[in-house]
Amino acid sequence: MTPAYVALEGGHVLEGRGRAPGTARGELVFTTAYTGYEESLTDPSYEEQVLTFSYPLIGNYGVREERFESDRIHPRAVLAKELTDDVTEWLTEEGVPAVDHLDTRDVVTDVREEGAMKCGIAVGEDVAEEDALAELEACTAMSDHTExxxxxxxxxxxxxxxxxxxxxxxxxxxxxxxxxxxxxxxxxxxxxxxxxxxxxxxxxxxxxxxxxxxxxxxxxxxxxxxxxxxxxxxxxxxxxxxxxxxxxxxxxxxxxxxxxxxxxxxxxxxxxxxxxxxxxxxxxxxxxxxxxxxxxxxxxxxxxxxxxxxxxxxxxxxxxxxxxxxxxxxxxxxxxxxxxxxxxxxxxxxxxxxxxx
The missing domain is CATH 3.40.50.880 (Class I glutamine amidotransferase (GATase) domain)
Known part of the structure; x- marks a missing residue:
């Protein structure tokens, strides 16, 4: 299993299964949508954010370009309970790190209780917790993204x-x-x-x-x-x-x-x-x-x-x-x-x- 770490503001680090490699940072948010993952991932409003899907299975009807809202994926990284191969291949092609085998119920509860928070992501054969923590340390608050x-x-x-x-x-x-x-x-x-x-x-x-x-x-x-x-x-x-x-x-x-x-x-x-x-x-x-x-x-x-x-x-x-x-x-x-x-x-x-x- 490919190592994957998610470092949350406050210092807690989650471990999951890496599905698309890379490092990333952004504001951790969640969507409650059951469908529309293609539309969500290509929505420019998710720029500079890490998107958590609360619905447990993402990708069960494939990936079709005619459903895209723009010409690229906008979240900096994606978290889910389980991602299908179709979605992870798409994320990998676009260089967007992805982690699944997470308890997204806990992630959503944390965001609801603590608010949208900074996070860092590290996925790959050679990554460690410290890589995710380094991304978290470099993360910028949403209001500071002036351009x-x-x-x-x-x-x-x-x-x-x-x-x-x-x-x-x-x-x-x-x-x-x-x-x-x-x-x-x-x-x-x-x-x-x-x-x-x-x-x-x-x-x-x-x-x-x-x-x-x-x-x-x-x-x-x-x-x-x-x-x-x-x-x-x-x-x-x-x-x-x-x-x-x-x-x-x-x-x-x-x-x-x-x-x-x-x-x-x-x-x-x-x-x-x-x-x-x-x-x-x-x-x-x-x-x-x-x-x-x-x-x-x-x-x-x-x-x-x-x-x-x-x-x-x-x-x-x-x-x-x-x-x-x-x-x-x-x-x-x-x-x-x-x-x-x-x-x-x-x-x-x-x-x-x-x-x-």
Whole structure:
């Protein structure tokens, strides 16, 4: 059996079976999803994290590229009770260390009780506990990854569905999932994807009808340029956001955000819509949340489990955001109508055009 060690913040070291070799470090988090391991592993929001699957068997329906949310695996390492060969071969090809034969019930309990924590991973024939502890010692807190957006964003702008007949969307890519772009394109929107640090001039150049801020990893305070874009355009354009996008929009409009103890990651988070009284099941992946929405936003949805803010509407401005993922690959699909509402908001608003000098 290939040696494998997982060093947790506080000094405790777990031993498991090595399934993909290498060393790694990151913030230890867990997902409760039963399915969707391909989508989770390729979700850019897991950048700089070590992902633990709470479901005991991962890989039992293979690996298919058409399910990927991006072009690579984003977690720095993967922990599980048992991983199939299909998944470990994929992880090995991408150089992502993997450990199984762990009691993931204990790992999840530790994270729930202690919060998301730093960890170090060492897997290989010649590794020892000290190698994992060295990785732990070098691990950086998530909030200190100030340039994490550059690791997951497009380097240059790109357009999807250029000949579409729907609204023109300027999407700020802070680590967007492919299914978000697909959900807009499926509704015939023209989607211009911009880097996370795009300027107002970049966005203005495509004459958009809506500004859309994507999901992504890390602390929203480290996306200052995206916050600035929302501040610039909120009086001219409708603004929408998902996950990190909601947090960025809130910060731009006077709200505050905070780090959660262990976040929401999975496909079974219940959300209450305050207007209709309807509860929907949602897919989520975030470790930060909106604490106070500010004066120009009102809370429209809450998490049933812990009352965290799940939806925001604009007050005196056209804003619509969700903390969860309405596109929800692999499911559930309770909230796909969010994209219809966003594009309807864009279609019903006429952009102000500056007067000629």
């Amino acid at each position: 994490i957006g550059a690791q997951v964003s497009v380097a240059e702008s790109e357009v999807h569905n250029a000949e579409g007949d729907g609204p023109t969307v300027a999407l700020i890519d802070c680590g967007v999932k492919g299914s978000i772009v697909d959900s807009l394109v499926d509704r015939d929107a023209v989607v211009h994807v911009f880097p996370y640090d795009a300027t107002a001039a970049d966005v203005d150049g495509v004459d958009p009808e809506i500004l859309f801020v994507s999901n992504g990893p890390g602390d929203p305070k480290n996306y200052e340029q995206a916050v600035s874009l929302v501040e610039t355009f909120v009086d001219e354009l409708p603004v929408a956001g998902i996950c990190l996008g909601q947090q960025i929009v809130a910060r731009a409009l006077g709200g505050t955000t905070e780090k959660m103890a262990f976040g929401h990651r999975g496909v079974n988070q219940p959300v209450l819509d305050l207007e209709s009284g309807r509860v929907v099941m949602t897919t989520q992946n975030h470790g930060y949340t909106v604490d106070e929405p500010g004066d120009n936003l009102e809370v429209s949805q809450l998490n049933v489990n812990d009352d965290t803010i799940e939806g925001l509407d604009g007050v005196g401005c056209e804003v619509l955001t969700r903390q969860y993922h309405p596109e929800a690959n692999p499911g559930p699909q309770d909230t796909l109508d969010f994209f219809d509402d966003v594009l309807e908001m864009a279609a019903s608003t006429t952009r102000a055009v500056p007067a000629d000098d």
